[in-house]
Amino acid sequence: MSKKSVLNVLSLTLAASVVATNFAAAADLRMSWWGGDGRHVATQKALEYCTGKTGHKVKAEFAGFEGYLEKLTTQMAGSTEADIIQVDWPWLFQFSKDGTGFADLKQFSGELDLTQWNDSQLAPASINGKLNGVPVSVTGATFYFNDEIYKKAGIETPKSWDDLAAAAKKLNPQGLYPFDTTRVILMLMVEAFAAQISGQEFVKPGTNELAWTAEDIAGALKHYQWMVDNGIVRSAKDAAGGGNIEIFDDPAWVTGRIGGTYFWDSTYSKYNDPLTVGKLVPAAPLQIKGAKSDGVYKKPSMVFSISRHSKDPKAAAQVLNCLLNDKDAILILGDSRGLPASAIAKSTLEAAGKLTPERLDGAKIVAAASGPVMSPLIEHPTVQELFKDVIEQFAYGQLTADEAGEEIVDGLTKALRRL
Amino acid sequence: MSGDSRLLGFWYVLPYLIGLLVFTAIPFLGSLYLSFTDYRLMQGMDFVGLQNYTDILTSDRTFTRSFKVTMLFVALTVPLKLAFALFIASILNAKLKGIGFFRTAYYVPSILGGSIAVAVLWRYMFADVGMVNMILTGLGFKAINWFGNPGTALFTITILRLWQFGSAMVIFLAALQSIDKSLYEAAAIDGAKPWRAFFAVTLPLLTPVIFFNLIMQMVQAFQEFNGPYVITGGGPLKSTYLLPLYIYEMAFKKFDMGYASAIAWVLFAVIMVLTLLAFWSSKYWVYYAGDKRS
Numbered sequence: 001m002s003k004k005s006v007l008n009v010l011s012l013t014l015a016a017s018v019v020a021t022n023f024a025a026a027a028d029l030r031m032s033w034w035g036g037d038g039r040h041v042a043t044q045k046a047l048e049y050c051t052g053k054t055g056h057k058v059k060a061e062f063a064g065f066e067g068y069l070e071k072l073t074t075q076m077a078g079s080t081e082a083d084i085i086q087v088d089w090p091w092l093f094q095f096s097k098d099g100t101g102f103a104d105l106k107q108f109s110g111e112l113d114l115t116q117w118n119d120s121q122l123a124p125a126s127i128n129g130k131l132n133g134v135p136v137s138v139t140g141a142t143f144y145f146n147d148e149i150y151k152k153a154g155i156e157t158p159k160s161w162d163d164l165a166a167a168a169k170k171l172n173p174q175g176l177y178p179f180d181t182t183r184v185i186l187m188l189m190v191e192a193f194a195a196q197i198s199g200q201e202f203v204k205p206g207t208n209e210l211a212w213t214a215e216d217i218a219g220a221l222k223h224y225q226w227m228v229d230n231g232i233v234r235s236a237k238d239a240a241g242g243g244n245i246e247i248f249d250d251p252a253w254v255t256g257r258i259g260g261t262y263f264w265d266s267t268y269s270k271y272n273d274p275l276t277v278g279k280l281v282p283a284a285p286l287q288i289k290g291a292k293s294d295g296v297y298k299k300p301s302m303v304f305s306i307s308r309h310s311k312d313p314k315a316a317a318q319v320l321n322c323l324l325n326d327k328d329a330i331l332i333l334g335d336s337r338g339l340p341a342s343a344i345a346k347s348t349l350e351a352a353g354k355l356t357p358e359r360l361d362g363a364k365i366v367a368a369a370s371g372p373v374m375s376p377l378i379e380h381p382t383v384q385e386l387f388k389d390v391i392e393q394f395a396y397g398q399l400t401a402d403e404a405g406e407e408i409v410d411g412l413t414k415a416l417r418r419l
Numbered sequence: 420m421s422g423d424s425r426l427l428g429f430w431y432v433l434p435y436l437i438g439l440l441v442f443t444a445i446p447f448l449g450s451l452y453l454s455f456t457d458y459r460l461m462q463g464m465d466f467v468g469l470q471n472y473t474d475i476l477t478s479d480r481t482f483t484r485s486f487k488v489t490m491l492f493v494a495l496t497v498p499l500k501l502a503f504a505l506f507i508a509s510i511l512n513a514k515l516k517g518i519g520f521f522r523t524a525y526y527v528p529s530i531l532g533g534s535i536a537v538a539v540l541w542r543y544m545f546a547d548v549g550m551v552n553m554i555l556t557g558l559g560f561k562a563i564n565w566f567g568n569p570g571t572a573l574f575t576i577t578i579l580r581l582w583q584f585g586s587a588m589v590i591f592l593a594a595l596q597s598i599d600k601s602l603y604e605a606a607a608i609d610g611a612k613p614w615r616a617f618f619a620v621t622l623p624l625l626t627p628v629i630f631f632n633l634i635m636q637m638v639q640a641f642q643e644f645n646g647p648y649v650i651t652g653g654g655p656l657k658s659t660y661l662l663p664l665y666i667y668e669m670a671f672k673k674f675d676m677g678y679a680s681a682i683a684w685v686l687f688a689v690i691m692v693l694t695l696l697a698f699w700s701s702k703y704w705v706y707y708a709g710d711k712r713s
Contacts, residue, residue, distance in 0.1 A: 070671035077460045094674075095461055183654070237567040237655070241547030244566075244652035251548055381672045389657070396656055 027315035032061040033086035034068040035336070036270050042336040046329045050322035053329075056315045058084070069381075076101070083310040084320055089300045090379035092125060092132050099128035103306040106131045108317035113325050116342040125303050133303030134324065137266050137338035140298040140366035141188055142285050144271065145260035148278025149176060157260075161223075161232075161286050168231035171259060178259040180233050182247045186224065186395070187387045189262050191378065192285070192295040192371075193220030199292030201372035208377065208416040210409060218405030221394050223288045225401065236395030248274045265362035266301035266338030272358070282362035285369050297374035298366060301338050339363040380419055386411045454681035460674040471681035482682065484657050485665045489686075492573060492661060493640045496580045500636055501629065504584040508591035509617075522592070529585025538579065538649035542566075545575045545650075566651055569658030576646045576659050587632045594628040595621070626705040634694055641690050662686050 033043060040062045047058045061082055063071070069091065075081040076095055085102075087095070095101040105112060114122070117134060125133040145157040153171055158164040158178065167178035181189060195201070198216040203209055227233050242250045248271045252258050256277025263271055265282065272280045285294040304324070306316045322329050330345045334354050339362075340346050349355050377383060386408060394404040454471055458464035475482050511522050531537050544550045545565040552562040565571045598621065606616045644663040647653055653660035653668075662682065670679035 073460050073671065073674055101461070183652075237564060238547075240567040240655050241564045242566070243542040243546050243650055244648075244654070245542070251546075381674075385668070385672070392654065392656060398656070 026055040026057070027312040028057050028059070029084065029310075029312065029316055029319060030059045030061055030082035031084040031086075031319070032063075032072070032082040034063055034065045035086075036064070036273070038269055038273065039336040042333050043323075046323055046332040047319075049329050049332055050319050050326070053322050053326065054315070054318045056312075056319050058319055079309045081307045081309065083307050083312070083316040085305050085307060086136075087133055087303050087305045088379070089124060089133075089135075089303055090376035092127065092303065092305070093376045094380070096127055096130075096132050099126075099130035099132060101308065102132040103308045103310065103313045103316075104130040104132070105134060105306065105317070108306070108314060111314050111317035112321045116325050116344050118343075121300070121341050124300055133300075133305035134320070135300030135303050135341040136324070137301045137341050138298055138363075138366075139264045139266035139301035139338060140296045140369060140371075141192065141262055141264050142296065142362065142365050142369065143179075143260060143262055143283040144268070144280040144362070145179075145283055146256060146258070146275065146278040147281045149178075149256055149259040151278075157281060157283055158286070159283065161227075161288065164227075164232045164286070165230040167259065172231040176257050176259065177234055177252075178232055179227075180239065180247060180253070180258040180261055182239065182245075182250075183236075183388050183392065185247065185262055186236075186391055187384060190217070190220045190224060190387065190391055192262075193223050193288050195295035195297070195371055195374075196220075196288055196291035196293060199372070201297070201374045202378055202412075203375045203416065205373075205375075208419060210412050210416060212409070214402065214405035214409045216405070217408050218401040219288075219290075221391065221401040221404055224391075224395070228395075236392060247271070264301060265359075265366050268338070268359060268362060269336070279358065281358055282365050284365050293371050294369040296366060296369035296371040297378075298369075298371075299374070299376075300341070335359050377416065377419060382415045382419065383412065386415060450680040450683060453677050454684050456677040457675075458677040458680075460676060462674075464677070467677070471678050472685070474678070475681055475685055481657070481660075481665060482662075482685075485660045485662050486689075488573065488658060488660055489641065489662045492577060492643065492659075493637060495573075495577050496640045496643075497633065497636045499577070500581050500584055500587060501632055503581055504587035504632070505591050505625070505629075507584060508588045508595055509621075511588070511592055512595045522589075526585035526589060529583045529588075535645060535649055538645050541575065541579050541646070542650045567655060569656050572651050572655060572659050576643070576650060579646045579650070580640065580643060587636060590628055590632055591625065594625050598624050623706050627707055630697070630701050630705045634697055637693060637697070638690055641686060 031043075031047065033039070035043070040060075043062065044060050047060060051057055069088070072081065072085065072087075072091075073095075087102075092102070105114065112134070114131075114134070121135050121138065122131060125131060125135060143158075147157065149171070150157050150167070153167070153174075153176075155167055155170060156163070158167055164178050171178050191202070194212050194216045197219045198212050200211050202212045204211045228235050233239070242252070247253050247258070247261055250258070253261075253271075254274050254276055256275065260280070260283075261271065268280065285296050287294060304320055306313050306320065310316050323333065324330075324340070324342045325344050327344070327348050330340070330342075330348045331352055331354065333345075335349065335356070339355065339359055340349065390399065390404050390407045390411070393399045393407075394401060399407060453464075455466060455468060456464045457467045457470075507525055511518060511525065515521075528537075546552075547562065547564055547567075549565075551565070556562050563571060565575050602620050602624075603616055606620050611619060642663055643661055644667065647659040647661050647664055648667070651659040653664045663686075666679050666682050666686070669675050669682060
């Protein structure tokens with residue numbers, strides 16, 4: 001056999017083995033996430049790209065936020081969750097109390113480039129030293145105003161509560177409101193006001209013992225009542241007139257009859273995209289009288305985790321790495337999940353001019369805002385339901401602010417013992 | 420009959436029996452067991468005896484509120500729906516041109532009524548700027564905040580249920596058509612006007628069907644979920660927070676499966692008691708053909 005023939009045979013054998021290896025490594029995976037239409041389209045396109053890049057097929061399972069946790073919980077209980085899962089940060093502590101609820105991503109540092117996140121970004125997703133997820137972006141809640149409404153009224157976007165009260169005087173006669181809330185947004189705001197008043201997180205650090213007092217919460221509720229009395233927001237009864245809908249589905253919001261609201265900066269598109277009038281601009285958190293801080297707590301807006309039941313966690317880690325750290329995939333995903341936490345993703349999007357000023361400004365405002373580090377328990381469904389129910393009773397005049405404060409403290413004290 | 424032939428019937432019903440066992444009987448008994456535990460999804464499970472039931476019946480204010488709302492909803496929905504279904508069935512029983520089309524058209528909401536899409540449509544219709552308020556203001560009335568007021572919010576859910584009168588109506592229609600026409604002729608000869616004939620002939624002969632519809636509609640009303648979940652989310656002030664919503668939220672939002680199972684069993688017990696009550700009372704008002712009293 002000639003030397004050429006030997007080389008040919010060797011090359012063919014090598015090529016065949018590479019193909020065989022690739023086929024053997026190609027995995028069928030599932031990925032689940034929540035979001036709006038923009039995120040769904042971008043993620044599916046990015047997955048298509050990553051399938052070409054890694055050879056792994058990924059079945060997309062996506063939905064809106066409503067109902068996602070319920071579905072995920074059922075899947076987790078039955079060990080049928082997707083291989084790659086988008087998880088809201090507080091849920092990590094429900095599903096993985098001791099850190100073993102999800103795969104430890106440190107085990108896959110060969111496949112997933114963890115150096116793109118710094119330690120402080122990874123720390124909130126680490127439980128008992130096990131990395132349960134990588135943060136997609138970091139978020140905090142702040143104020144956003146519809147620039148067109150304020151421009152038309154000849155007033156600047158508000159920088160204080162007094163500005164908002166003055167705006168209400170100008171806008172109310174035209175049937176407009178300078179700001180508004182829903183049941184969920186109101187809960188977030190009351191919590192932020194209570195954090196401003198108390199200057200601390202709602203439980204004593206590292207415990208399930210309540211730190212906020214009835215007076216802190218009553219103070220927050222009194223400020224909400226002041227907002228209603230001054231025409232800054234619609235009354236709870238009027239706001240409920242649209243039925244069980246989010247503010248961005250409310251015709252009053254879409255058609256520019258509401259001047260602003262309060263939300264997590266990572267969810268900007270969800271609130272901005274439905275607008276047919278104007279665009280949302282971020283504003284620094286407004287402090288109520290006697291505030292000790294901005295009351296803004298920051299958290300990973302969402303994390304990507306890998307199922308501990310995944311048959312091929314390495315393949316899942318490769319796909320995850322492609323989605324979060326591959327420049328082409330990053331450009332496809334854009335800012336569909338907010339300002340990325342991964343260093344390479346952020347710099348790639350910035351260099352490509354894919355981040356709008358509103359996105360960047362919102363992230364800067366949140367980064368600069370002060371507030372306590374908050375226990376994930378604040379987002380536990382039991383805690384949230386209690387806040388929402390009692391706030392509603394106050395808003396409908398069934399409880400005074402002081403009674404509502406007492407009711408929340410009593411309820412939370414009992415509930416926290418069980419969590 | 421050979422052995423194989425004797426087993427043939429069994430083989431035919433086997434798929435159904437497997438389905439009944441796996442998807443109904445086992446979960447049914449499983450939930451009974453869970454109701455005596457503190458099982459939470461993703462966490463351990465301890466036997467707590469009657470603790471869940473004691474909490475529900477003695478200290479759970481949300482349950483009390485939800486129970487009252489559910490009873491009010493059922494008390495409103497069932498009689499109104501039966502009356503409305505009978506009224507429409509009586510009209511559709513007439514020999515009119517194109518009646519077949521109307522019978523189909525009136526049945527359609529029953530097929531669509533329970534769907535999420537119709538609940539969403541309902542939400543838009545009764546929203547503050549929805550079609551119903553547009554009509555009201557167009558007629559010179561004041562717009563109503565249907566979802567913002569506890570009383571009117573329950574009303575919107577109730578009429579969604581009423582709108583789905585088709586299945587009860589079809590059963591009434593079939594019963595009306597089976598009434599012997601000679602009875603009406605005899606009544607007419609005796610001088611009975613149509614109104615009198617309805618109460619003296621039609622209604623007594625319909626009582627078995629009314630009884631059947633009563634039981635079916637009551638059980639369905641106790642299980643109403645889609646309407647309040649989509650339209651009002653149970654609010655405002657839990658005025659539309661029916662027990663199935665509470666069970667769902669306890670199980671799938673708070674993951675307290677043991678407690679949710681216990682509420683489900685309390686609901687089951689309530690339905691069972693009311694059904695038995697209806698059966699007991701039926702001997703006083705339901706007349707079957709061939710019955711000595713008839």
